[in-house]
Amino acid sequence: MAPRPHQPVPDRSSTMTKVITAAPPLHGHTGPILAVTADLVRRGHEVVFVGGSRFARTVEAMGARFVALPTDADFDDRDLNAAFAGRAEAPAGPARVGYDLMHVFTDPMPGQYRALRELLAEFPAEVVIADTAFLGAQALTMALPKGGRPVVISVNAGAPSLPSVDTAPFGFALPPMPGEQGRARNAALNAEAEALGAPLALYAAEIFARAGVAWPDGSFVGILATSSDHYLQLSVPGFEYPRSDAPASFQLIGALPSPGGDDAELPAWWADVTRGDRPVVVVTQGTAANDDLSELIVPTMQALAGRDDLLVVAATARPDGPDLLVGAVGELPGNARAGSYLPFERLLPHADLLVTNGGYGGVHTALRHGVPLVVAGGSEDKPEVAARVQWSGTGIDLRTGTPGAAEIAAAVAKVLDDPAYRERAGELAVTLAEYRPLDTIAGLVDGRHPQARQ
Structure with missing residues (x-):
């Protein structure tokens, strides 16, 4: 059928x-x-x-x-x-x-x-x-x-x-x-x-x-x-x-719509996201596999620390996430912002790329907004999700749940520099909207x- x-x-x-x-x-x-x-x-x-x-x-x-x-x-x-x-x-x-x-x-x-x-x-x-x-x-x-x-x-x-x-x-x-x-x-x-x-x-x-x-x-x-x-x-x-x-x-x-978060309290730096003066890269480990932020969020911060042409937003999905992140990397890079619970339905319309560990729902939320992906999936069904991202042409599968900073930096550069990823994510956004x-x-x-x- x-x-x-x-x-x-x-x-x-x-x-x-x-x-x-x-x-x-x-x-x-x-x-x-x-x-x-x-x-x-x-x-x-x-x-x-x-x-x-x-x-x-x-x-x-x-x-x-x-x-x-x-x-x-x-x-x-x-x-x-x-x-x-x-x-x-x-x-x-x-x-x-x-x-x-x-x-x-x-x-x-x-x-x-x-x-x-x-x-x-x-x-x-x-x-x-x-x-x-x-x-x-x-x-x-x-x-x-x-x-x-x-x-x-x-x-x-x-x-x-x-x-x-x-x-x-x-x-x-x-x-x-x-x-x-x-x-x-x-x-x-x-x-x-x-x-x-x-x-x-x-x-x-x-x-x-x-x-x-x-x-x-x-x-x-x-x-x-x-x-x-x-x-x-x-x-x-x-x-x-x-x-x-x-x-x-x-x-x-x-895909089901995620909660809109219209009443969510936004961080003081939110205007940096909406200003539109540079590409926005969002990184998250989702709501479940975020016990150890060094698996993906920390190396992403380190990978992109020198990219002043980017704004890097860490969505930690835990109340102590920003403090844990500062404890792990020291002072946040100048191009980085960190939040606890950030409403994706309000954040992703401003995003140019999502770096994620590959939660199925989160990936579809990104695609509904036409956002391409870099995926590091290592647990549950996340490797399967990452493989689908690469197969669909909407992003890159890093084929590990614990990538190094150099791997992340190269993948982010490739996705941002090649418009085909964004175009393919946009095509799936149209399909999802139907x-x-x-x-x-x-x-x-x-x-x-x-x-x-x-």
Whole structure:
């Protein structure tokens, strides 16, 4: 099925639908589902959000009912190493990813599933909309036939793990290779990935069995990508790899807008950003992988310290970020500014380049504003995101999560000096503007049928 842009769907909120929205208690997975929740409330639907206890006030402020996950499925993602014993000992890379898939995402499934079943007993929702990492919703589709459960819609806010004959497996961070040679490479790598993932599939089968749910045969990532009635990917053609064998449930729906930040307190130096007298380079490590600013923000500051023709803005996404940065580099270079929480919807329209560790949502926010990228992705799905940036022509993949200052300086110079990167990012901005993801989701809610399409 060839994805296509979606026109706005008329607001049919006069027919109220009972909807459950759900996400694991991780900020990057919860944020998009909260955006969907707020939109459905605005359209007049009755919505209950199931998720981490620290998001209760946010949910209630938007007019939805909040239900906390049970203690065996709730945790504070701001310190995952404290929440999950042994995680700190797992080396960054494949070992850490494997640990997280087993313990951060799969272990909480029985509690998630139990919470959904208990809620459905007193709130007979017609639709469940969940982040793809909320495995309790996947369990619902495996345990009950379509006629005996709500429609289940998965929303994926990260790089898709959907296997394909046209792509290398998720985790290899390899762009597509055309022709028969590419398909042969993909077949070999897919077989290798399935063998490597067999212990994870066995582990998932054991955890699902504890909840009374039978895990089907197949790879872990393949099953999770195909078990929902709808698998909605928050991206567009041109950035996501083509998959000729994608199931009918798979749909690219565009990127969700990030919070506008119109009421955010701006730093005293904000006029330096808006003055427009020199190119603006923004650097960030996102909201999750920013414990150690020396991974990307510090070397970027060092790399560009001598570039008085640039303004370098560090978005640290933590309240103590500017102080930590000063402690790491001494006095900030004259061309540098540092902030805690900077509203990207207000910052990126003035940016000429984003240096980032490759969060999927942050990269799409940059592309919505036509901003090219330099990406240093080393954890979670970030290497996959970085590979897509380079494949799409919108920036450079540094192929490491801890680049040196010289690597960053060269990449920044190349992207700023070659207008092709900016032009390609602008083309994707036009494509992204043609999609209406919230309207697409609302259309499926209004349809209330597993095969409903716009």
